[in-house]
Amino acid sequence: MKPLIKKMMLPKGHPCRPGYDMVPLYLTIHTTGNDKKGANAFMHGRYLQSLDGTRKVSWHYTVDEELIVQHIPDNESAWHAGDGNGPGNRSSIGIEICENRDGDFKKAVSRAITLIRYLQDCYDIPSYNVSPHQRWNGKQCPKKLLPRWKDFIRHTERRASPLAGILGRRVESVHHGHLRFYDKPSWEDKDVAGVIPNGYGFPDILEKVTVGSGHQYKVANSKGDIYYITASPKYVRVI
Numbered sequence: 001m002k003p004l005i006k007k008m009m010l011p012k013g014h015p016c017r018p019g020y021d022m023v024p025l026y027l028t029i030h031t032t033g034n035d036k037k038g039a040n041a042f043m044h045g046r047y048l049q050s051l052d053g054t055r056k057v058s059w060h061y062t063v064d065e066e067l068i069v070q071h072i073p074d075n076e077s078a079w080h081a082g083d084g085n086g087p088g089n090r091s092s093i094g095i096e097i098c099e100n101r102d103g104d105f106k107k108a109v110s111r112a113i114t115l116i117r118y119l120q121d122c123y124d125i126p127s128y129n130v131s132p133h134q135r136w137n138g139k140q141c142p143k144k145l146l147p148r149w150k151d152f153i154r155h156t157e158r159r160a161s162p163l164a165g166i167l168g169r170r171v172e173s174v175h176h177g178h179l180r181f182y183d184k185p186s187w188e189d190k191d192v193a194g195v196i197p198n199g200y201g202f203p204d205i206l207e208k209v210t211v212g213s214g215h216q217y218k219v220a221n222s223k224g225d226i227y228y229i230t231a232s233p234k235y236v237r238v239i
C-alpha cells in the first residue's frame, strides 16, 4: 500500500537538486543527527529549500512520527551518501529519519519502515540493498540504528506469500480410505461432491481458504471444475 507522502520538492534547477537521472537500486537509511525540538520532517524540507548550494547536500525523503516528506523524485539522484559519484549518491534513494527530541523516534522508525517497504516493492529492492549510510563512506550513520541494524533490517525482509509454492500445484490424497471433496467450502455431508482414493487428486490449487477451524484448498480438476478439499497434511500432500 502506498503511504501518504507530502511533497516539498526542490524545484528543478535548485542548487541541491543535481538533476541526474537515476534507476534506484538501493535505499540508503540515515538518521538526522539533529535532536533539536521541532527538527521534524517539515523543517528538514524547509531547510533543504533554503540552501543556496554552498553546501551540496540533499536526499529524497524525510520521515518523522507523523509525516513522510519528499524532496527529490525517486528517479533523480541526490547528495546524501558522501561517496561522490558512487552507488550511494548515484543509485540510491536517501531516507532521513528524524530524531528531534519532541518527536517519537520509535514511531518515526516504524513510519520509515512503511516507506521502505513501499519503495522496495516499487523498485524491486531486496533487503540486502537497504543500506546504512555507513556502507558508502564509513560515516557512523544512521547512528541511532547501527547498534540494532540487524533487527531493523529484519522488518524490511519481504515475506513470501503464504501461498507461494502452493498455487498451481497438484494436491493428492495420502489418506488410506476415501477422501471427501466438496462443492463449496464446507465440511458438511450435504456438500460432498465425491471421494478420491489414495494417490488421486487435483492438478491445480487455486487458493487456500479457512473453513471452520480448518483449511481447505480450492482446486480445479482437469476440466476446470472447482472443488474444495482438506488442506491438512495428514490427508493430502502438495507435489
Ligand SMILES: [Zn+2]
Binding pocket: 029, 030, 031, 080, 133, 139, 141, 142
Ligand atoms: Zn547519513
